[in-house]
Amino acid sequence: MNHNDHDSTDSRVDRRRFLAAASATGIAASAGCISSLTGDDDDSGGELGLIGSGMDGRPAPGGTPMADMPDLSGTLTLYSGRGEPLVNTLLGYIEDQYEDFTVDTRYEASTTLANQIETAGNASEADVFFSVNAGALGLLADAGLTVTLPDDIQEHVPSQYRADGGAWVGTSGRARTIPYNTDELSESDVPDDIMAVPDADFAGDMGWAPSYGSFQGFLTAMRVMSGREETKQWLEAMLDAGVTRYSDEFIVSRAVANGELSAGFANHYYIQRVLANDEDAPLATAFTQNDAGAIFNVAGACVVSSTDDEDLATNFVRHLLSAEAQEYFATRTFEYPLIPEVEPVGDLPPVDELATPDFDLAQLSDIGPTIDLMREVGIQV
Structure with missing residues (x-):
């Protein structure tokens, strides 16, 4: 099953779109x-x-x-x-x-x-x-x-x-995204390459939910696409930067909106849920391109x-x-x-305007090695 063939569309607009506040x-x-x-x-x-x-x-x-x-x-x-x-x-x-x-x-x-x-x-x-x-x-x-x-x-x-x-x-x-606080960051601050995120100035002020299934699926895609060693290095870099652990991605998104975090990792709909309850929340969403972060x-x-x-x-x-x-x-x-x-x-x-990678979603079933890798770097799951 080929995941997405839409990346060749010449008329595709910039993928790093923002979600409007809920009205x-x-x-x-x-x-x-x-x-x-x-x-x-x-x-x-x-x-x-x-x-x-x-x-x-x-x-x-x-x-x-x-x-x-x-x-x-x-x-x-x-x-x-x-x-x-x-x-x-x-x-x-x-x-x-x-x-x-x-x-x-x-x-x-x-x-x-x-x-x-x-x-x-x-x-x-x-x-x-x-x-x-x-x-x-x-x-x-x-x-x-x-x-x-x-x-x-x-x-x-x-x-x-x-x-x-x-x-x-x-x-x-559901699309993988990077929710960010618009009082702290601008569009140009957020990398469109998931592998570059640990090097961003705000990486130490990010949140994730490693026990959440979609996060583990994202890591599985990274491991399949980029290899075990590169994924391990990415995880270690995020941990070294000081990423904060949360129990789920709705809480991550809410923490970004509240200014507790500058940015995080979450499925797209959690941002919409936060905005639906507070249309003035300083919260927007960035999409990476053609990588595991865009699954x-x-x-x-x-x-x-x-x-x-x-x-x-x-x-x-x-x-x-x-x-x-x-x-x-x-x-x-x-x-x-x-x-x-x-x-x-x-x-x-x-x-069809999301820059999603060509990835067989059935490969997300191979989650065991991902869990092992997370534990190896010290993440409790």
């Missing part, structure tokens, strides 16, 4: 029944925040509505590596569309669930595995524990965001080979690519939708 203080319904998915009933205890910038005048989403998809009937066992606060509203909405359909969801870390499915093999209770990252999906695909998805499902999503052969398909995406990872789903109702499981995955579900991911979780008919929220560059 929305409430939620405007996009269209029809989708309003019940993107309302302001935040079930995350406040962590998600309000819907971000770009909601004013947002067009109705394109794509295929659930009403035009096959009906769902029966009980589906979903192993979800996506957290309950992020997806339970969407799952409840899908259930409500069908009188005889129920989702029995087991929430756990994606890697934990993938390991459980692999251990159980044909005895697994899972019908569908819904992962926060491509790496965990790759683990099951490599083990031969997935069902090939129909062509019409695969074709909903650009080829770089699904597995070769149809073992899994991406449902939403675009996807959440996604696969049908598990142990399912006893392949049609139901397949049609459920199809629903995750519906107009309603893609609008939900854009406006509720601030992720990139993966069907071209639905736009991302906020002043974000389109996916």
Whole structure:
């Protein structure tokens, strides 16, 4: 699976875009029944925040509505590596569309669930595995524990965001970024080469979350692309500079906005969540170019080979690519939708304007050597 072929586009604008401050203080319904998915009933205890910038005048989403998809009937066992606060509203909405359909969801870390499915093999209770990252999906695909998805499902999503052969398909995406404090830094201060960041004047005033899965995925991409030794040197240089550890990347982004840090490492949507709650926060986002710091990872789903109702499981995955579900991911979780008919929220560059590297996302499943390397340099994970 080739990750991204868009880097040859001559008309690409500068990748180091900035996210505009969020202007929305409430939620405007996009269209029809989708309003019940993107309302302001935040079930995350406040962590998600309000819907971000770009909601004013947002067009109705394109794509295929659930009403035009096959009906769902029966009980589906979903192993979800996506957290309950992020997806339970969407799952409840899908259930409500069908009188005889129920989702029995087991929430756990994606890697934990993938390991459980692999251990159980044909005895697994899972019908569908819904992962926060491509790496965990790759683990099951490599083990031969997935069902090939129909062509019409695969074709909903650009080829770089699904597995070769149809073992899994991406449902939403996230870009790696460098959030920075605009009171402390300007655009020209932030390197567009991830390997140059430890040498930046502000490197000692940065934050990271090394226990966070997306950070470990970014390091895995660096190790695969640049080699173990160069990645080790990068980690040691960041530690020598004095980078500060945080528990997650939302906290990193908030610390940047609060002036505790000058910059950090985070997925793009955490910046949007901070700005959604404080449109005047001195926070902007830089993208590196064509390197591990510009990895675009996807959440996604696969049908598990142990399912006893392949049609139901397949049609459920199809629903995750519906107009309603893609609008939900854009406006509720601030992720990139993966069907071209639905736009991302906020002043974000389109996916095809990100300078992402040509990288097989399935390689992110090789995380063990990355964890070993982190521990070797003294990072507790």
